[in-house]
Amino acid sequence: xDPIHQFEINKLFPLFKIGSAEFHFxxxxxxxxxxVALTMxxxxxxxxxxxxxPGRFQSIAEISFEFVANTIRSTAGEEGMKxxxxxxxxxxxxxxxxxxGLIPYAFAVTSHLIITAALALMVFVTVLVYGFWKNGLRxxxxxxxxxIPIYILPLIVFIEVLSFLSRPISHSVRLxxxxxxxxITLKVFAxxxxxxxxxxxxxxxxxxxxxxxxxxxxxxELLVAFLQAYVFAILTCIYLNDAIxxxx
Amino acid sequence: MADDARDAGDQGDRSTDEAALSARLRxxxxxxxxxxxxxTSRTASGASPTSDGSGLARGLRLSSELVAGVVVGAxxxxxxxxxxxxxxxxxxxxxxxxxxxxxxNVMRAATIGNTPNDRG
Numbered sequence: 001x002d003p004i005h006q007f008e009i010n011k012l013f014p015l016f017k018i019g020s021a022e023f024h025f026x027x028x029x030x031x032x033x034x035x036v037a038l039t040m041x042x043x044x045x046x047x048x049x050x051x052x053x054p055g056r057f058q059s060i061a062e063i064s065f066e067f068v069a070n071t072i073r074s075t076a077g078e079e080g081m082k083x084x085x086x087x088x089x090x091x092x093x094x095x096x097x098x099x100x101g102l103i104p105y106a107f108a109v110t111s112h113l114i115i116t117a118a119l120a121l122m123v124f125v126t127v128l129v130y131g132f133w134k135n136g137l138r139x140x141x142x143x144x145x146x147x148i149p150i151y152i153l154p155l156i157v158f159i160e161v162l163s164f165l166s167r168p169i170s171h172s173v174r175l176x177x178x179x180x181x182x183x184i185t186l187k188v189f190a191x192x193x194x195x196x197x198x199x200x201x202x203x204x205x206x207x208x209x210x211x212x213x214x215x216x217x218x219x220x221e222l223l224v225a226f227l228q229a230y231v232f233a234i235l236t237c238i239y240l241n242d243a244i245x246x247x248x
Numbered sequence: 249m250a251d252d253a254r255d256a257g258d259q260g261d262r263s264t265d266e267a268a269l270s271a272r273l274r275x276x277x278x279x280x281x282x283x284x285x286x287x288t289s290r291t292a293s294g295a296s297p298t299s300d301g302s303g304l305a306r307g308l309r310l311s312s313e314l315v316a317g318v319v320v321g322a323x324x325x326x327x328x329x330x331x332x333x334x335x336x337x338x339x340x341x342x343x344x345x346x347x348x349x350x351x352x353n354v355m356r357a358a359t360i361g362n363t364p365n366d367r368g
Contacts, residue, residue, distance in 0.1 A: 162320055162342075162349035163356075170316030170353065174309070231308055 003187035007111055007180070028115070031107045035096035043092075064092065068233060075237035079244050086126070087240075090119060091233040098179060098225035102218070110228075111179040113172065120172035123236050131243035142246040171235055178228050182221045189214045306357070313353035321346015 011024035046061035054062055068088045072080045094110060101108025109115055131139040143160040144153070192210035196203040325342030329335040 159345060159348045159352055162324070162345055163317060163352045165324075166313075166316040166320040166346075166349060166353060169319055170309075170312045173316065174312040177312070178308075227308065235309070 003184045003191065006183060006187060007108070009112075027107045028109055028112065031097065031100060031109045032093075032115075035093055035100055035109065038100075039092045039096055064088075071230075071234055072237050075234060076241040076244060080237060080240055083126075083237075083240050087233055087236050090123075090236055091229055094119070094175065094232050095226065095229035098229055099222070101179065101183070102221055102225060108179055108183055110175055111183055113176045116172040116176040117168070119175075119232070120168040123171065123239055124168040127239045127243040130240075131246060134243070135246055139243075139246050142242055167239060171232070171239075175228050175232055178224055182217075182224055186214065186217050186221060189217060309357045310354055313357050314350040317348075317350025317353050318343065318346045321349060 010027045012027060012030060013025050015023045015025050017023065042057065043061055046055075046057040049055065049058065051058060065088070068091050069081070069084060072084060072087055076083070097109040097115075100106050101111065131142070135141075143157050143164065145156065145160070148156050189210045193207045193214065196207040196210065199206075321342045321344070322339065324346070325339035328338030328342065332338060
């Protein structure tokens with residue numbers, strides 16, 4: 001009945017020890033591996049035949065490839081395709097983790113801030129490293145918009161730097177909060193069904209409403225699972241675009 | 249003898265088939281290339297960068313952008329107060345700056361003020 005219980009991390013078996021810190025294989029790690037394994041199975045299995053006329057699985061693989069490639073081309077341009085493997089891996093991992101989490105009794109990996117923050121920081125560090133490596137000090141042009149009067153420039157630069165620093169936060173919290181809130185809402189409404197069901201015939205009639213809502217919410221959550229993966233990928237592209245062409 | 253001749257004929261057919269197929273593939277590839285280059289030129293000519301992203305995806309971004317700016321500002325301000333001993337001025341100044349950064353985030357997410365013409 002506890003709607004938070006589903007996010008509990010359980011230790012499955014111990015892996016190794018460093019000093020006094022023990023490292024366990026958890027249910028979170030298991031679902032991450034499952035997400036990666038399913039992605040690999042889909043991509044490798046679908047492209048094994050390389051048919052000119054694609055079958056069902058090859059179609060799925062091709063559509064996902066085209067989808068991510070178009071997203072990158074439209075936001076970061078042709079140069080952004082260098083980062084295709086990175087963005088595609090992120091998109092597929094988040095998508096599979098989100099959708100797997102919707103299956104009853106499964107664990108939603110992306111409902112933990114530490115996972116999404118790690119992914120967002122990975123993007124953030126990539127942008128910083130690649131931006132400085134490719135543009136050198138010209139990367140700082142990102143913080144100096146053109147056409148600003150000189151007397152408010154220091155203030156604007158300050159605000160732009162703050163805005164840049166807030167990126168990994170909004171990037172990670174958005175995904176985490178959407179998945180967390182969605183799963184809690186689902187659990188609460190599903191809880192109403194069993195609570196009302198225990199009240200006898202009148203309760204059974206009353207339970208129809210939350211049951212319908214649960215079904216509708218499940219559909220909504222499926223949409224959110226896909227959309228959040230898409231938003232995560234498109235934001236990665238936008239940030240990478242800043243690293244490729246700073247100061248537009 | 250007769251079998252050989254038929255085989256040869258079959259092979260001839262097959263090779264012409266394959267030639268036709270590869271020619272079609274090449275034409276298709278050329279057309280795809282053209283399409284792709286026209287697409288890139290269209291996006292390069294300054295259309296909104298997220299024009300094909302769905303509206304819902306863009307809308308979902310906006311709320312957290314503002315919050316993130318304020319949170320970062322508050323964190324920096326609090327840290328300055330804590331270690332710099334200038335309480336409460338760090339928090340006051342940096343929350344305000346963080347709010348401005350959040351508004352800037354939202355403007356950028358809504359693609360306002362990204363082109364030079366938009367800047368007032």
